[in-house]
Amino acid sequence: MYSDTLNISYFRKDAAFDTLYPRHIRELSEMHWTALDVSLEASNFLAAPEARVLDIGSGVGKFCIAAGVYHPEATFYGVEQREELFHHAQIAKEQVGVSNVQFIYGNLMDLDYDQYDHFYFYNPFYENIEPKSRIDYTVSTSFELYHQYTLFIYEMLNKKPTGTKLVTFHAPDKQIPASYQLMDNSYSRVLKMWVKE
Numbered sequence: 001m002y003s004d005t006l007n008i009s010y011f012r013k014d015a016a017f018d019t020l021y022p023r024h025i026r027e028l029s030e031m032h033w034t035a036l037d038v039s040l041e042a043s044n045f046l047a048a049p050e051a052r053v054l055d056i057g058s059g060v061g062k063f064c065i066a067a068g069v070y071h072p073e074a075t076f077y078g079v080e081q082r083e084e085l086f087h088h089a090q091i092a093k094e095q096v097g098v099s100n101v102q103f104i105y106g107n108l109m110d111l112d113y114d115q116y117d118h119f120y121f122y123n124p125f126y127e128n129i130e131p132k133s134r135i136d137y138t139v140s141t142s143f144e145l146y147h148q149y150t151l152f153i154y155e156m157l158n159k160k161p162t163g164t165k166l167v168t169f170h171a172p173d174k175q176i177p178a179s180y181q182l183m184d185n186s187y188s189r190v191l192k193m194w195v196k197e
């Protein structure tokens with residue numbers, strides 16, 4: 001049951017949701033932003049009462065906003081390094097009227113990960129090794145950054161307690177510590193649900 005203050009007309013289909021954004025952002029949707037059906041399945045796995053879920057590289061907030069609407073019992077946070085994308089995420093959140101979603105502008109390496117219980121990870125570092133997948137030219141990309149970010153997230157995940165949940169989308173398995181057990185997968189194995197043992 002959705003709250004009366006929510007504008008749920010955006011959730012009929014992806015094209016409706018994407019009208020929250022300007023045209024140049026909509027054009028990136030298919031390749032870079034999580035579709036509504038994937039957000040539903042990922043958030044069904046990650047959400048729990050009072051859980052704090054972080055989207056590592058939240059873009060224009062599509063995963064967090066959808067997940068927040070589908071699961072009002074949890075809070076969804078997103079960290080995004082591109083100021084323009086963060087700005088569009090904030091506007092979209094206000095437009096939808098969802099209150100259990102928070103966006104942070106900054107680099108994922110500057111967060112305190114004790115503040116988050118579970119994680120969503122849509123292969124955010126790929127543009128560092130595949131220039132054709134760049135979103136724009138406002139941030140530096142390099143092989144060095146790819147390795148630095150990958151190692152940082154690997155070590156962060158390894159330190160989290162037993163029971164920490166993770167959903168990866170289009171992410172290589174080698175980026176996930178062996179302490180995480182694969183519980184389920186979907187969409188021809190591109191969406192994977194993991195739990196730390």
Ligand SMILES: C[S@@+](CC[C@H](N)C(=O)[O-])C[C@H]1O[C@@H](n2cnc3c(N)ncnc32)[C@H](O)[C@@H]1O
Pocket residue numbers: 031032033034055056057058059060061062063079080081082085106107108109122123124125135149
């Ligand atoms: C593939 S997009 C996914 C967006 C969003 N999670 C979604 O599913 O709709 C990955 C995002 O991660 C962001 N990102 C990559 N590296 C980052 C970093 N070091 N700190 C913060 N954000 C980062 C990129 O700017 C991009 O917006």
